[in-house]
Amino acid sequence: MASPVSSVLLDVREVTRRFGGLTAVKHLNLQVAAGTLYGLIGPNGAGKTTVFNLLTGVYAPSEGDIWFDGRRMHGQRPWQIATHGIARTFQNIRLFADMTVLENVMTAQHLRTSQMIGDAIIGSRRHHREERETRDRARHLLAIFGLEALADEPATSLPYGSQRRLEIARALATSPKLLLLDEPAAGMNPQESVALMDTIRWIRDEFSLTILLVEHNMKVVMGICETIHVIDHGESIATGSPADIQANPRVIEAYLGVG
Amino acid sequence: MPIGRKLLTIAIVLAALAAMNQIIEYGVGDFRINPYYARIISLVGINITLAVSLNLINGLAGQFSIGHAGFMAVGGYAATYLTVYHGAAIAATVGGTPMQGVGSLVVMTASLVTGAVAAGLAGLVVGIPSLRLKGDYLAIVTLGFGEIIRVIILNIPAVGGATGFTAALPITNIFWIYAVAVLTIVIVRNITQSTFGRALGAIRSDEIAAEAMGVATTRYKVLAFVISAALAGVAGGLWGQLFANPLNPQNLNFVKSIEVIVMIVLGGIGSITGAVLGATTLTILPEALRTFDQQFPGLRMVLYALLLILLMIFRPDGIMGRRELSLAWFRRRGGGPGQPGTRVAPLATAGTATRSTRDEGDG
Numbered sequence: 092m093a094s095p096v097s098s099v100l101l102d103v104r105e106v107t108r109r110f111g112g113l114t115a116v117k118h119l120n121l122q123v124a125a126g127t128l129y130g131l132i133g134p135n136g137a138g139k140t141t142v143f144n145l146l147t148g149v150y151a152p153s154e155g156d157i158w159f160d161g162r163r164m165h166g167q168r169p170w171q172i173a174t175h176g177i178a179r180t181f182q183n184i185r186l187f188a189d190m191t192v193l194e195n196v197m198t199a200q201h202l203r204t205s206q207m208i209g210d211a212i213i214g215s216r217r218h219h220r221e222e223r224e225t226r227d228r229a230r231h232l233l234a235i236f237g238l239e240a241l242a243d244e245p246a247t248s249l250p251y252g253s254q255r256r257l258e259i260a261r262a263l264a265t266s267p268k269l270l271l272l273d274e275p276a277a278g279m280n281p282q283e284s285v286a287l288m289d290t291i292r293w294i295r296d297e298f299s300l301t302i303l304l305v306e307h308n309m310k311v312v313m314g315i316c317e318t319i320h321v322i323d324h325g326e327s328i329a330t331g332s333p334a335d336i337q338a339n340p341r342v343i344e345a346y347l348g349v350g
Numbered sequence: 351m352p353i354g355r356k357l358l359t360i361a362i363v364l365a366a367l368a369a370m371n372q373i374i375e376y377g378v379g380d381f382r383i384n385p386y387y388a389r390i391i392s393l394v395g396i397n398i399t400l401a402v403s404l405n406l407i408n409g410l411a412g413q414f415s416i417g418h419a420g421f422m423a424v425g426g427y428a429a430t431y432l433t434v435y436h437g438a439a440i441a442a443t444v445g446g447t448p449m450q451g452v453g454s455l456v457v458m459t460a461s462l463v464t465g466a467v468a469a470g471l472a473g474l475v476v477g478i479p480s481l482r483l484k485g486d487y488l489a490i491v492t493l494g495f496g497e498i499i500r501v502i503i504l505n506i507p508a509v510g511g512a513t514g515f516t517a518a519l520p521i522t523n524i525f526w527i528y529a530v531a532v533l534t535i536v537i538v539r540n541i542t543q544s545t546f547g548r549a550l551g552a553i554r555s556d557e558i559a560a561e562a563m564g565v566a567t568t569r570y571k572v573l574a575f576v577i578s579a580a581l582a583g584v585a586g587g588l589w590g591q592l593f594a595n596p597l598n599p600q601n602l603n604f605v606k607s608i609e610v611i612v613m614i615v616l617g618g619i620g621s622i623t624g625a626v627l628g629a630t631t632l633t634i635l636p637e638a639l640r641t642f643d644q645q646f647p648g649l650r651m652v653l654y655a656l657l658l659i660l661l662m663i664f665r666p667d668g669i670m671g672r673r674e675l676s677l678a679w680f681r682r683r684g685g686g687p688g689q690p691g692t693r694v695a696p697l698a699t700a701g702t703a704t705r706s707t708r709d710e711g712d713g
């Protein structure tokens with residue numbers, strides 16, 4: 092079965108998620124066209140990270156359906172969803188702490204490798220070739236993010252901003268179609284944030300990605316997103332271009348902290 | 351490694367093991383090794399296999415199993431059973447007997463494979479339900495499993511029950527023990543340097559992030575657990591058929607599991623070199639301390655415990671931490687160059703970007 096609108100890569104239909112008595116996401120509808128840089132914004136606790144957790148299968152929707160690339164994601168485990176092409180970063184960075192920078196990216200190429208354990212155990216030629224390719228590609232991704240000089244450093248020894256970029260590199264290593272970025276500019280200084288915007292736009296074009304961006308830094312969001320969806324207390328309050336959103340009274344109200 | 355060199359390496363290792371076997375089991379010229387030392391050397395080898403294999407699940411995958419003695423028992427009894435009841439028939443197929451020459455080679459191979467398969471299957475049965483769950487279920491289930499196996503064995507007369515499997519044929523020798531130890535080290539080392547090994551590392555580090563990167567965490571945990579159990583089963587097969595060391599349910603209880611855990615913790619959990627060092631130290635140390643036995647009975651275990659405590663105070667990550675002894679220690683770390691022609695994201699242009707000048711504050 093295909094999604095009704097063919098250019099829509101991600102189609103979230105009437106998704107609700109409750110945690111006990113709390114409804115973190117209410118009747119969310121989100122259509123993200125392939126190739127878009129799409130912003131998801133809202134005040135603290137609005138439910139943005141919960142949406143990411145629903146999209147990646149960490150939580151199952153209480154109601155509603157998520158379609159991705161023409162497939163219903165219902166009941167899929169997070170690793171299966173990654174296989175279909177959704178990758179993410181985490182709001183509170185989740186790098187593999189006892190691995191090096193390079194190993195973090197190599198690990199995320201998991202889906203690209205043959206995963207033939209027998210080959211690895213006997214140390215076959217194919218295994219060695221694949222290891223080399225995995226390493227080369229990881230270095231390539233690190234180079235894109237200006238991290239190649241730090242390849243052999245422990246991942247958690249990096250400064251905060253670099254860790255965030257490493258998380259993006261790691262997510263890209265899974266060769267996703269859709270990249271979910273949860274507050275990538277958090278903890279970055281203004282220069283780093285501006286550079287990050289350019290990077291995000293650049294990787295979208297270079298890797299032909301669709302990007303869903305959660306970000307509190309409005310300069311970043313308004314600067315690069317083509318469409319923005321605003322939620323507040325789990326409820327959608329507006330969708331539109333950055334200009335529309337900035338002019339929307341409900342959005343202004345939500346951000347001025349009424350309620 | 352090219353195939354030719356690989357075969358050459360294997361041949362050299364086998365020749366070295368055969369020579370070692372000759373010296374320790376039979377002596378050279380007038381030299382005979384003290385049988386007591388020979389026995390310690392045997393136990394060191396078996397414990398290396400146990401520690402390195404347990405390290406796969408406890409150290410690399412970060413799952414806490416305390417049932418290694420249980421898998422050792424399953425493998426040991428299955429392997430020994432095969433030799434005792436079918437060994438003669440198997441050896442006859444190559445026109446030999448289980449105790450010598452080609453016959454013994456074939457019987458031992460069949461016996462150890464049987465031990466590996468039996469223990470691996472037991473690992474699958476224990477692993478599937480307990481590894482799906484997060485938390486310490488594995489520890490509890492493996493502990494229970496070890497005890498259940500013990501009770502089952504006590505009630506099977508064909509394998510000797512509480513008396514132990516005294517019908518076992520002593521076909522284990524230094525060659526087999528160290529061939530298995532080397533094989534175990536190679537298998538686990540190759541796993542660590544592969545997609546599979548990195549997936550295990552990711553699981554240990556952060557299961558949520560691992561799954562988000564496409565790692566089927568349960569599948570890998572079960573696989574690592576089964577391989578670990580199978581190798582413990584092989585160690586059991588060696589142990590059970592060691593001279594004058596009948597398999598006995600009392601020897602393979604939970605204390606033995608703890609002993610193996612202590613070996614890897616002491617060596618440095620996650621490190622193969624550490625597991626080898628830990629197994630060697632903890633096999634030799636209690637024996638070395640026996641000298642105190644005549645004068646101060648009981649002091650041995652006190653000293654043993656004291657040494658462990660001191661080591662853990664001064665080296666809380668074990669002897670090796672997570673490191674491995676490798677040639678790379680002696681080489682300078684080579685920071686690989688970026689590929690020529692790599693297109694680099696515009697990070698270097700920080701501050702020069704022109705768009706997005708609207709100032710909305712940071713929300």
Ligand SMILES: Nc1ncnc2c1ncn2[C@@H]1O[C@H](COP(=O)(O)OP(=O)(O)OP(=O)(O)O)[C@@H](O)[C@H]1O
Binds near residue numbers: 134135137182
């Ligand atoms: N696992 C959970 N159990 C219970 N409540 C949860 C859970 N996850 C999220 N919530 C609640 O759901 C609501 C939305 O949280 P969420 O983390 O999605 O917000 P957010 O928009 O990402 O906020 P922030 O901008 O602070 O990151 C919050 O009230 C939060 O406490």
Ligand SMILES: [Mg+2]
Binds near residue numbers: 141182
């Ligand atoms: Mg959040």
